[in-house]
Amino acid sequence: MSVGIGKRLKARRSAFDFLCTVPALILFAIFTYYPIAELFRISLTDWNLSRATQNYVGLKNYEWLFAGRGWSQFISSLQITGLYTLGEVALTLIFGLTLAHVFDRMTRWFNFMRVAVIMPRYILVSSTSLVFMWLYNDMYGVFNYFLSLLGLSPVRWLTSRDTALLSLILFSGWRMGGYAMLIYLSAIKGISEQYLEAAEVDGANGWQKLIRIKLPLLAPTTLFLTVTTIVSSMKVFQQVDILTQGGPYKTTMVMVYQIYKLAFEDHRLDRASAEGFIFFLILLLFTAVTMRWSNRNVSYDA
Amino acid sequence: MKPLRKCFALLLALALLTGCASAFAEGDVLFWHTLEEMYRADLGELVNQYEHADQVTVEYQGRVAEILQKVLAANVQGGSELPSVFPVHSSEIKNLARDGVVENLDPYIEKYGTDLTNMNMKDVYAYEGSQYGLTWTITGISVFYNKTIAEQEGIAFPKTWDEMDEFLHKATKKNADGTTARYAMWIPGWDSYYFTWIFWNFGVVTVDEEGNSTLNSEKAAQIVAQVKGWIDEGLIMWGYGSNGSSNMRSAFWAGEAFAIFHTSSQYKNHYDNMLSRGYEVGVAVPPAGDTANTTEIFGMSLCIPAKLDESKKDDAYQLLQYLCSKDTDCAMASFTGFLANYSDAMETEAGKAFLAEYPEMANLYDHIADMTCAVQLPCYTAITDVMEEGLAQIFLENADMQATLDYMVDEIAGLYEDSL
Structure with missing residues (x-):
């Protein structure tokens, strides 16, 4: 009898728990799942933004993407997005970790400096991009002015095929480094002093403590930052729109900007949706694989 | 209490009605434009000289491509957010006319007797023999x-x-x-x-x-x-x-x-x-x-969205006609540097005054053809x-x-x- 009551209570609690999640699920359904379903539906039509009608065309847009003119653009954008992502992730992690060690002092001045370093992350990308556009200016920019003081030739930061993507990565690294520092700092504070004291007793120096103790214990944080930075940097758009518009010679034509151009410059919402849907699947697959790998390989014991 | 409540209700109803009436009187004709900030005050002055200026709301909505994106988006939503008059770039008009985004202006041109004889670039804004836009900027x-x-x-x-x-x-x-x-x-x-x-x-x-x-x-x-x-x-x-x-x-x-x-x-x-x-x-x-x-x-024409409420289209055309008229456009050319939209605009008093102030521009007008x-x-x-x-x-x-x-x-x- 008491077992039956327990079961009923458990079932009631489960139902209550589920009901609590319903509002969030509804929001998810409206703002996440529905747009994805709609994206897929549009990709099966011939919708040109200027036309009122949408006709079902089956997999024609996917045929264009994988076996037509869309393929070279798609692959090229994917490669550029991959390179950009790799650069931004590496720079963010290195910059963040370095800053976290430099700023790991709890004094008033360091508090102020930490805020200054984090600030770029919270200023509009469009505003900071405009500032960098002038800093990067090949004729009148500050960076080239400093180079000239050193007797070096000016660099065409945003207009040369060799430096445009790098310039975007440097900008994003500058934006995200402070944020990564903040996350690393809180993780460093969570590392038990016992490990570091034991290492000190064994004669480990600062570098050895960093490499052998801190970095392994910071692995979950590194993983978190890696995954979140990868997902956000693969969706990079605003700085590309303002600083390079995908140029020069499409060397900064990242995936989202390419999709935007298809949809809003060429008005080909059908093709843009097909490309967008495939890109969504790529991101989904990547996130799933990374999470699975991390669950097996990363230790959360700090 | 009851009479007081009635009075309050009456006042509220009156206030609402007045508000509604003024909402209908103002801003019925929404004009989206692309002009940079330095020209907006002068454009505002030009619109103020229009005889139904009190019905016009002028809004800067970004570059011409951005305006097109907004119009297309409003079209998808059903047309309730559409402007009455908006500029279209000369490279886009035929596609938009073909897809039924912009209104055929022929009936309005006939109704209001608009004279397009000396209008530059008018053929660019025509599609299959019909006029879909009037030349605004060149x-x-x-x-x-x-x-x-x-x-x-x-x-x-x-x-x-x-x-x-x-x-x-x-x-x-x-x-x-x-x-x-x-x-x-x-x-x-x-x-x-x-x-x-x-x-x-x-x-x-x-x-x-x-x-x-x-x-x-x-x-x-x-x-x-x-x-x-x-x-x-x-x-x-x-x-x-x-x-x-x-x-x-x-x-x-x-x-x-x-x-x-x-x-x-x-x-x-x-x-x-x-x-x-x-x-x-x-x-x-x-x-x-x-x-x-x-x-x-190249340039921009002014157009009316095809999906605009039918009752607003006449008013929209009258504003469009005013903005693209020889005198208005000549005045706009003088404060912007756009070329006037009528080939004989420089022969008018306003045109002569413009060339007297900026004689170098005559070198361009000589070559428009x-x-x-x-x-x-x-x-x-x-x-x-x-x-x-x-x-x-x-x-x-x-x-x-x-x-x-x-x-x-x-x-x-x-x-x-x-x-x-």
Whole structure:
């Protein structure tokens, strides 16, 4: 009898728990799942933004993407997005970790400096991009002015095929480094002093403590930052729109900007949706694989 | 309490009714425009002179491409957010007319007896024999040069391509180390309309209505090689990339570029900025080639969205007609630098006063009839990207010339095929 009551209570609690999640699920359904379903539906039509009608065309847009003119653009954008992502992730992690060690002092001045370093992350990308556009200016920019003081030739930061993507990565690294520092700092504070004291007793120096103790214990944080930075940097758009518009010679034509151009410059919402849907699947697959790998390989014991 | 409550309810109802009435009276005709901030006060003045100005709401909604995006988005939503009147670029109008986005203006032109006889570019805004927009702004690719330096150093801007070499050497100033202190000419390579004249004046077809291009012809290669030589010599600067426009303006205003190619709509901007630095601006048309003496022209028409509420379309047309009328447009030309939309506008009192104040602009008005509109294709933007990137690769990155020109022609054909 008491077992039956327990079961009923458990079932009631489960139902209550589920009901609590319903509002969030509804929001998810409206703002996440529905747009994805709609994206897929549009990709099966011939919708040109200027036309009122949408006709079902089956997999024609996917045929264009994988076996037509869309393929070279798609692959090229994917490669550029991959390179950009790799650069931004590496720079963010290195910059963040370095800053976290430099700023790991709890004094008033360091508090102020930490805020200054984090600030770029919270200023509009469009505003900071405009500032960098002038800093990067090949004729009148500050960076080239400093180079000239050193007797070096000016660099065409945003207009040369060799430096445009790098310039975007440097900008994003500058934006995200402070944020990564903040996350690393809180993780460093969570590392038990016992490990570091034991290492000190064994004669480990600062570098050895960093490499052998801190970095392994910071692995979950590194993983978190890696995954979140990868997902956000693969969706990079605003700085590309303002600083390079995908140029020069499409060397900064990242995936989202390419999709935007298809949809809003060429008005080909059908093709843009097909490309967008495939890109969504790529991101989904990547996130799933990374999470699975991390669950097996990363230790959360700090 | 009851009478008091009734009074309150009555007052509330009256207030609501008054509010509604004023909402209907004001802003019934919504006009979206693209004019930069420095021109908005003057545009506001022009609209205020319209006899039903109290019904008009004027809103800046970004560049012409952004406005088109907003109109298309409003169309998708059902049309309730649409403006009554909005500008459409000359390269887009036929596609929008074909897809039923813009209203056929023929019935209104007939109803209000609008005279389009001398309206420039009106055929550009027509589709299958019907008028879908009235010419609002016209801008032609022009040469602005430093007239003060020209007079001091006896430099004449070339009228033909044959005179280019001598001009370029004379107008260029070099530093002791061989770098260029002042470029003779600055050609913006970031937008195709700044350089199409180079090809058109030699009979080279950049792209026609069937997607054909002769950009890889012997003639085209010969001209490109010549320009490349001048660029390598430091006589011409080929502008390209995100900072291109600001660099060109700064260099021109600082006397580091003798002549630049820009849209005529930038005339007032250059005029004012050069004047503040003690320079006068001369205006010319690009040098003629062996087959033509043309330059690219484009502009914006004013249109009415087809999905606009039927009851608002008459009012919309009346505003559109006022804004595109000879006198109004002439007034706008005087504060912007856009070319007036009627061929006889400069013969009016307002036109004569304008030319008396800005005599250099007469050099452009003399050539309006020779200016050429680019072909209208749904994939034209992508085609211009190919031209801009291809030439920049040749001029700035030393890419193999003939191979790049061949690639450009193939790409243009491919884009055209893909758009069918």
